[in-house]
Amino acid sequence: MATQFPTYDDDKIMPAAAAVTAIGDEDVGPMKDDVRVDVHTNLYDGVQRKMEQRHMQMIALAGTLGTGLFLGSGKTIAHGGPVGSLLAFILCGSIAYSMLVSVGEMAVYAPISGGYIHYIERWLNPSVGFAVGWQVCFQYCLFLPSEVIAASILISYWDTAFPVSHQAGYMVALIIGAAGINFFGVRWFGESEFIFAFIKIALVVGLIIGGIVIDLGGGPTHDRIGFRYWKNPGAFAEYHSPGDLGKFLGFFTNLLQAAGSFSGIESIAVAAAEVKNPRVALTKAIQKLFWRITIFYILLIFVVGLLVPYNDTSLLQSTGTAASSPFVIAFQRAGVKALPSIINAAVLTSAFSAGSSLMYSVSRMLYGLSLRGYAPRQLSKTTKDGLPIVSLCIVSLFFGLSFMTLSKGASTVLNWLSNLNALIGFITWGTIGVTYLRFKKGLEAQGIDRKTLHYWNRFQPWPAYWVIFWSALIIVFNGWEVFTKGHWSPSDFVIAYITIPVFSILVGGYWLVKRPKHLKVEELDMYSNIPTDEEVSYEEPPPKNFGVKVVNFLFT
Template sequence: MSAITPSSPPVYDDDKILPVGAATANVDEDPGFAKDDVRVDVHTNLYDGVQRKMEQRHMQMIALAGTLGTGLFLGSGKTIAHGGPVGSLLAFVLTGSIAYSMLVCVGEMAVYAPISGGYIHFIERWLNPSVGFAVGWQVCFQYCLFLPSEVIAASILISYWDKSFTVPHQAGYMIALAFGAAAINFFGVRWFGESEFFFAFIKIALVIGLIIAGIVVDLGGGPSGDRIGFRYWKDPGAFAEYHFAGDLGKFLGFFTNLLQAAGSFAGIESIAVAAAEVKNPRVALTKAIKRLFWRITIFYILLIFVVGLLVPYTDSSLLQSTGTAASSPFVIAFQRAGIKALPSIINAAVLTSAFSAGSSLMYSVSRMLYGLSLRGYAPRVLARTTKKGLPIVSLSFVTLFYALSFMTLSKGASTVLNWLSNLNALIGYITWGTIAITYLRFKKGLAAQGIDRKSLHYWNRMQPWPAYWVIFWSGIIILFNGWEVFTKGHWNSSDFVIAYITIPVFSVLILGYWIVKRPRHLKIDELDMFSNIPSDEEVSYDEPPPKNFGVKVVNFLFT
């Protein structure tokens, strides 16, 4: 593809909007912004101060294993218990198809416009500023609450080895974990990229190891020599009955797992957030998006398939929530097969996953807050960067939320923290659906302004059907996720609020911004498809030649 250049001069609705490369007086007056970066953000008069220091291999590994965490490794047992082996497998297949369809939507937009703000900026730019404001703050709120949850999870994982686990011990572990995750981010995006590259290797090795070991045990290769095969698909059966007998119970078990599976995919869309800080973003993002299909197929669907072979859904251990490797269905299966060493290995690998998830959340939410501030949706001070492009104020603000992890040391406060975290469980589907709607307007905007999608670095030939798929299922799941509270004997006011409060909150945020700011909803032919979008020449980067054989292997696999 040739360099992106406007086919006609950009039209600006606000006097403050400046074309790329323009100088601004307030930047000179404000020492908080780096002056060596000439990019000026659309809809503001502030420099976009972040810099492209992340390598392509960092992006590839973050895309491959960035969101693999405790939800998949430890939470998969609950999906088997609720839906049975086939019910849980179908739930992961459907959720994986929704996630991938969303990714091709956000990927096409991010490759076209690799700038700060990620999908939040795309929503406010190509859908509506009010919706962008609402999605941005809901996602930031969600991530800030999940941040201490990952530290808590990691500290509990350590208790697997600490037999004298006490409150002071847990407090010390949480301080050390929070300090380590924060330090990685404050050292800069390159350090973050290197750490995620390392942790991703561990997670990938864990997944591959679990799949291979699981298949070996299933075929009778364990110390016990018991060949399981598809035994548990026949007895107790392929589908679990959830609350109701017969086909209705089997369907509800499958449907309930759609939320559980979505938790394992949570944050997968955040690869678009890193677009503003990766070298050669159009090439790196294109490769990352194309490889995500295989990641979803192997790391999620194949893993849950193997889990379903190893343990019957009637096993009471699947619903235990110890927070350590003892909750993993793989550990349950391996212990039954007589393998004693693997639980500690799995716990150590899952511990690195929890730590990595905390670091990744901190990176993502700090960049989202930075993007919101850059566009006037958050206090301007959050857009300050160091000379090296680090959004120092946003990072410092996000770090404060680690203090919420200490709420778990108090029983009542821990309940409040868990309730707030559950309150945001459906924000992911709201975000995915909104991204798909935004993509439809983006696609129409390109066509209206004479830009051929087929000339872009990345485009999906199946569109707009993937976008329609995301919108349909997101709507179904958001509307009916609370079905359980309406069944006889299961009404619970707090469960009802958790299931549906996100809808009115999202609506209030949209309405509130519209009442205060009164942004004009642009027609398709008015959408800004040009300003602040860098040309290929501005973001291209030639990888240096490999220095040794090891670097050659890494480049071959991850660039």
């Protein structure tokens, strides 16, 4: 159903044709019909829509599949058992999906720069938008070197000597590759993510099929496993405490580990400003996410939980290579010897892809913050091809933190800083849920029927409430382990809860300095800078050959 946008008021928007007057002689590139000047800062939104629908589909499909799932999932099975880990992934998947349908509805309505950070600033409160924006940017900038470090360690699986000089060289090559993809432009980024996502999907499908075959006795040993390990040692592991309490604690602890596998999935909204025909592309991506989460996360964890008992000591080993993957352990137990190198190579591409994706996301977030006046104006400068060049240069500097791992003391600091920001994702998800409730009420108050939009979820506002409830619960109780007898650690307590006061200080500081007005729902800006369907519509060219037809059928 076509979107029926209200008529724009002349004082609320500024078409691209008027941009020259607003920005003077600044070199911002060619004017496009689908970009406008921000009415609050008079800055020209210079990014251009060069990403194809298939790029958006693959980013949504496999953009967050990475080391957290392929390597870190072993700890979930060890802590919670096969059923405990499965339930944790089911719950986290439901939270992630509920968040995605909330941010997706806003992104389809307003496919503009800034993504969910701008929606928070626009429809919730500028102070909260400022706080979330800078916290997320800080988090992503710290995660950038972590992905480079992870990729370099994965290479050590083949380089058994792995001296410091080799690691430094690997990191330099990885940094140049990840940064180069982004500096070549959004089209190159989209194509690279399409290829990397395809590799990750092939890996997941192969692991699922191979795991089922081995479980049914099709491996070299012809041992039919079935649900043997659900009975002995059991479906649930006891964590920190015997009995039902220990089983619950194992499940609850796994929520944080499982959430790490979904981290960054909300970033599809950031790409809305640079994809062709964004309302159609985003709608298709969101509508398919339920089955993609079910198959690529939940089914994968279910299969590996059948193959490895939770008391296998190898699950808690953390080498950083494929040797610590529960999938490799499962196939090795079944007598399959050739898979570790294949899995390691595929996971290596995942780590590299994650570094490239983080650089893309955080550069666009900084660009969006600058466009709204929350960051220095220089960060909003783009090249003639729509590349936010200054933001990209600033973000690329954080890759240099990767070399801190060459020093043991500095590496500890880097890991501490990364862990410090691990829960920012739940703060972001919860805030997106609250923002959606305001967005929904704003539409209703201003007479805009959600059912006329390209995408709307019939179950709202319950998904938004679900996200808010679980995000708040996990943020409050994530540090429960430090309060147990014999586990008190001041540094662990700070890591678990420092995000709460930092977020509060950012919100309160901005409010004290700027004193933004908290708008009533009938006063919310539902119109300015939001393109009409005609401005962003794009007719996909007919496929040139059979291969393109297959790709379009599968991924658009």
